[in-house]
Amino acid sequence: MSEPKRFLAYCDKLFTPSESFIPRGYSAFSELKPVYIGHELRGEVPEGAEVIELGPLHGRGGEAAFKQLGTISSQLEARLKEVNPVAVHASFGKSGAYALPIASKLKLPLAVTYYGGDATKTSNTKDSFIRVYNRRRAKLWREARLILPCSQFIYDELAANGAPTIKMKVHHNTADPDRFEPGEKKDLLVFAGRWTEKKGIDTLIAALARLGEELQGWTVRLIGDGELKEGLVETLKAAGVEAELPGWVPADEMPKHWAEARIAAVPSKRAKSGDAEGLPLVCIEAMLSGCALAATRHAGIPECVKDGETGFLVDEGDEAALADRLARMLTDRERTAEMGEAGREFALSDFNLQKQSRKLESYLLDLARQARTL
Numbered sequence: 152m153s154e155p156k157r158f159l160a161y162c163d164k165l166f167t168p169s170e171s172f173i174p175r176g177y178s179a180f181s182e183l184k185p186v187y188i189g190h191e192l193r194g195e196v197p198e199g200a201e202v203i204e205l206g207p208l209h210g211r212g213g214e215a216a217f218k219q220l221g222t223i224s225s226q227l228e229a230r231l232k233e234v235n236p237v238a239v240h241a242s243f244g245k246s247g248a249y250a251l252p253i254a255s256k257l258k259l260p261l262a263v264t265y266y267g268g269d270a271t272k273t274s275n276t277k278d279s280f281i282r283v284y285n286r287r288r289a290k291l292w293r294e295a296r297l298i299l300p301c302s303q304f305i306y307d308e309l310a311a312n313g314a315p316t317i318k319m320k321v322h323h324n325t326a327d328p329d330r331f332e333p334g335e336k337k338d339l340l341v342f343a344g345r346w347t348e349k350k351g352i353d354t355l356i357a358a359l360a361r362l363g364e365e366l367q368g369w370t371v372r373l374i375g376d377g378e379l380k381e382g383l384v385e386t387l388k389a390a391g392v393e394a395e396l397p398g399w400v401p402a403d404e405m406p407k408h409w410a411e412a413r414i415a416a417v418p419s420k421r422a423k424s425g426d427a428e429g430l431p432l433v434c435i436e437a438m439l440s441g442c443a444l445a446a447t448r449h450a451g452i453p454e455c456v457k458d459g460e461t462g463f464l465v466d467e468g469d470e471a472a473l474a475d476r477l478a479r480m481l482t483d484r485e486r487t488a489e490m491g492e493a494g495r496e497f498a499l500s501d502f503n504l505q506k507q508s509r510k511l512e513s514y515l516l517d518l519a520r521q522a523r524t525l
Contacts, residue, residue: 155180155181155182155183155184156182156183156184156235156236156237156519156525157183157184157185157186157201157234157235157236157237158183158184158185158186158236158237158238158239158240158515158519159185159186159188159231159234159236159238159239159240159250159253159259160173160177160185160186160187160188160240160242161188161189161239161240161241161242161246161247161249161250161253162187162189162241162242162243162246163189163190163191163243163245163246163249164189164190164191164193165187165189165191165192165193165194165196165202166187166192166193166194166195166196166197167193167194168193168194168401168402169402170242171402171403172324172325172326172432173242174187174197174200175327175504175508176325176504176507176508176511177508177511177512178327178504178505178508179504179505179506179508179509179512180508180509180511180512181512182512182516183237183238183512183515183516184201185200185201185240186201186202186203186234186236187200187201187202187203188202188203188204188205188231188253189204189205189246190204190205190206190214192204201234203230203231203234205217205227208224208226208227208230209222209224209226209227210222210224210225210226210227211224217249217252218249218283219283221251221252221255222252223252223253223256228256228257231253231257232257236257236259236524237259237515237519237524237525238259238260238261238262238515238518238519238522238524239253239254239257239259239260239261239262240261240262240263240264240511240515241261241262241263241264242263242264242266243263243264243265243266243269244263244265244269244270244275244284244288244291245269245275245283245284246263247261247263247291247295248283248284248286248287248288248291249283250263251287251290251291251294251295254294255294258522258524259522259524260296260297260518260519260521260522260524261294261295261296261297262295262296262297262298262299262514262515262518263291263295263297263298263299264299264300264301264322265298265299265300265301265305265309265429266301266305266324266429267301267305267426267427267428267429267450268349268425268426268427269284270300270305270308270309270312270429271305271308271421271425271426271427272424272425272426273424273425274424274425275288276312276425289313292313292314292315292318293315295318296318296518296521296522297318297320297514297518298314298315298318298319298320299319299320299321299322299511299514300319300321300322300429301321301322301323301324301429301430301451302321302323302324302429302430302450302451302454303321303451303454304427304429304430304450304451304454305321305429305430305450305451306319306321308427320514322507322510322511322514323430323451323454323455323501323502323507324429324430324431324432324435324451324502325435325502325503325504325506325507325508326432326435326436326439326498326502326504327504327505328439328498328499328503328504328505330406331406331409331410331435331436331437331439331440332406332410332439332440332441333410333440333441333491333495334407334410334411334440335410335411336411336412336413336441336488336491337370337411337412337413338368338369338370338413338484339369339370339372339411339412339413339414340369340370340371340372340412340413340414340415340416340477340481341372341373341374341408341409341412341414341415341416341437341442342355342372342373342374342375342415342416342417342418343374343375343400343405343408343415343433344374344375344417344419344431344433345375345376345377346375346376346377346378346379346380346383347377347378347379347422348379348420348422348423348426349419349420349421349422349426349427349428350375350377350418350419351417351418351419351420351447351449351467351468352373352375352377352379352383352418353379353383354418354420354447354467354468354469354470354473355373355416355418355473356373356383356386356387356390356392357386357470357474358418358470358471358473358474358477359371359387359390359392359394359474359477360386360387360390360392361470361471361474362392362474362477362478362481365477365478365481365482366392366481369481370395371392371393371394371395372394372395372397372408372412373394373395373396374397374398374399374400374408375398375399375400376398376399384396405436406436406440409436409437409439409440409442410440410441412437412440412442413442413443413480413484413487413488413491414442414443414444414445414477414480414481414487415433415434415437415438415442415443415444415445415446415462416444416445416446416473416477417431417433417434417437417444417445417446417447417452417456418445418446418447418473419431419446419447419449419450419452419467420447420449420467420468421449421450421467427449427450428449428450428451428452429450429451430450430451430452430454430455431450431451431452434446434452434455434456435455435498435502437494438455438456438461438491438494438495438497438498438502439495439498439499439502440495441488441491441492441494441495442491442494443461443462443463443480443487443488443490443491443494444456444461444462444463444490444494445462445463445465445473445476445477445480446462446463446464446465447464447465447466447467447468447469447473448464448465448466448467449467452464455497455498455501455502456494457493457494457497460490460493461490461491461493461494461497462490462494463476463479463480
C-alpha cells in the first residue's frame with residue numbers, strides 16, 4: 152500500500168485541550184495524513200503527529216503581516232511545499248480566513264469546518280474591516296471549495312448570512328464509540344461544560360433548586376469552571392442542593408464520568424453575544440455512554456436528541472420545564488434507562504466518529520482530485 156498523501160490541517164491554536172475533537176476527526180484516515188499548521192501549541196502534541204509551527208517561518212512583518220495582509224514568505228512557502236500537500240482543511244472560520252492566502256499561494260483546494268460561535272457570534276457575523284475574519288469572510292466563502300457546518304443549525308446560520316449553500320455539507324460532530332461506552336450505572340446526574348452563559352448552567356442550577364426531595368438518593372456532579380461559577384455555587388448552597396464540583400476535567404477522563412451516569416444535562420442557550428452551540432460533543436459522548444439527556448431545543452441539539460425517545464427537550468432558559476423533565480427521569484429509572492439505550496443506538500448509527508472521519512477524508516480526496524493536486 153502506498154504512503155498516504157499529506158494535507159495541511161490549519162488551526163491557529165493547535166491542540167487546545169477542549170478541542171481534542173479536531174485531531175480525532177482525522178483518526179480513520181487511510182489515504183491522507185494531516186500536517187498540522189498554526190501559530191500556538193496549546194496542548195500536548197498527539198503521538199506521531201506532524202506539526203509545522205508557522206511563527207518562525209514568517210519574513211519581514213512576522214505573524215502580523217501574515218494574518219493581516221496575507222503575506223507568505225519564501226521560507227514559509229518552501230517549507231509547506233516540502234510536504235507536498237494536496238489540500239488544506241481549516242478548523243473554525245477564523246482559521247479558514249488565515250489559511251486562505253496559503254491555499255491560494257500553493258494552489259490548493261480549501262475546506263473549512265464551522266463549529267458554533269464562529270458562525271453565530273455577532274462579532275463574527277457583522278461587517279468589520281478591523282477583524283481579519285470579517286474582512287475576508289466573503290472571499291473565504293467565495294474561494295473555499297467546501298464549507299462544512301457541524302449541524303443543520305449552523306448550516307442555516309451561515310446561509311442566512313450569505314454563505315453559498317451550493318458549497319455547504321452538514322458534517323456532524325461525533326465521538327468515538329471505542330472510548331465512550333456504558334459502564335455500571337449509578338444514580339448520577341452529570342453536567343460537563345464551561346460555566347458560561349451559553350452552556351445554560353444557570354438554568355440547570357435553578358431547575359435543581361426546584362427539585363428538593365426528588366434529588367434524594369441521587370448524586371449531582373457539575374463538571375467545569377468558568378466566569379459564572381462563584382455566584383452559582385452560592386446559589387446551590389442557598390437552595391440546599393448538594394453537588395460534586397470537580398472543576399475542569401481533561402477530555403481523556405470524561406469517559407468514566409459518562410459511563411456511570413444515568414442522566415446527562417445539556418441546558419445550552421444562545422448568549423447575548425449571539426454565541427451558540429453547533430452540536431455539543433457532550434451530547435454524543437453521553438449518548439454513546441448510555442445516558443438519557445435532559446437538554447434544550449438549542450442549536451444542533453434537537454438533531455441528536457429525540458424528545459421522549461432518547462431524552463427530553465425543553466425551551467432555552469425554561470427552568471420550570473427542565474425541573475419537570477428531570478423529576479420524571481429521577482423517579483422513573485426504567486424509562487430513563489430505556490432512553491439511554493435508545494440514545495446509544497442512535498449515536499452509533501448517526502454520530503459515529505469512524506464513519507464521519509472516513510466521510511471527511513472522502514470529501515478532501517474529492518477536492519484534491521477535482522483540483523488535480525492528487
